[in-house]
Amino acid sequence: MWLELAERDDLSGDQIRLLARRGDAHVVIRLLSRGLLPPDEVDRFDPPVVIAMADIAPIPEDWAWRLAASPDPAIRGALAATTHLPADVVAALADDPDLEVVAEAARSPRISDPLAQRLATHPHLSVRRALACNEHVPSHLLVALAERRAPAAELCPACDGSGHRLAEQWSCDGGHQDALHDLDYALTLNPRTPAETVSRFTAHPSIHVRWRLAVRTDLPQGAYRALAQDPTPGIRGDVAASHPALPAQTIIQLLTDADTSVAAAAAANPSLPEAVMHDLAASDDGSTGTG
Incomplete structure (x- = not known):
């Protein structure tokens, strides 16, 4: 019942505070996430609630240190992942005996x-x-x-x-x-x-790296030319689809790709040269002629 009440849009300030006092952690977290309950009005130390608070605003430093000393690595890891954790607490969690906690500290925005x-x-x-x-x-x-x-x-x-x-x-x-x-x-x-750094991955042995690279829009033109010759049609298609920086010559090359889905993606590229677009429109069926 309390959680359902926390979803209402017509709660008064007194009703919100009453819900926060009587409800469990889920209720308080929902009130916090909806912006109905200011973090500085939470006066009980409840690990899930404190972790939710630390994602919204700074929390009392003694609360942060108490959580950082929790025997539960899941709590320490969740704390390390929060947005407003003091930097010295992040540094302490980076020395945690649990590797997952250390990894969360490495991801910390703080x-x-x-x-x-x-x-x-x-x-x-x-x-x-x-x-x-x-x-x-x-x-x-x-x-x-x-x-x-x-x-x-x-x-x-x-x-x-x-x-x-x-x-x-x-x-x-x-x-x-x-x-x-x-x-x-x-x-x-x-x-x-930097784009210059990742552009060196255009011949990477991992298809996942090259495919992710193909959807970046900040690469040098040489990188797009290399990816346009990738052996994986899906990578060539992603390169062909929408890159505004794609060289006209590369778009024209992809229009004649042996894979029809790649050619179709190139034909839909907004950077397709106008003259080539007119040629496509004037063709018998508007296809690229790639079969």
Whole structure:
């Protein structure tokens, strides 16, 4: 009943405070997420509630430290993932004995540059991969991860003996190749990774890296030309579809692609040269003639 009441739009201030006092953590979290209950009006220490608060606004520092000392790694990890955690608490969680907690600290928007620098050399690739996703990490560190400037990692999910689910899909002969490919994928996801850096992945052995690269719109033209010749039709099609920076010559090349879906995507590209568009319109059926 209390949770249903928390969904109402006609609650008075007194009713909201009453719900917060009588309801459980789910009720308080819902009131917080709807913006009905200011975080500074929450006066009870309840780990799920405090974690929800830390995603909305800064929380009392003593509460943050209490949660950081929780015996439950799930609570410590959830805390590390919040938006408004004090930077010194993030740094403490980066030294947590649980690897997942450390990885969440590496993803934190409150990460400091010195901490990011330290985690970029972490012996486990899962932490480096988490860091590679973080849009608050300085670009030069992302470049360093892409160029493998740090000492080689010692462990990855496929070889650390943890029974990680990825161990069933990945293999490792000591070189952590699958985990390194996943690191590169994370770097292509991160808009802070310079386009010049990720454009070197156009011939990457992982199809996932190349496919993700194909949907970025900030690459040098040479990268699009290379991706337009990728052996995977889906990658060529994504390149053909909508890149405003795609060179006209590359669009024309993709119009004659052996895969009709790629040619159709090129024909719909907004950067298609007007003269070529007129030629397509004047053809018998408006097709690209690729069969």
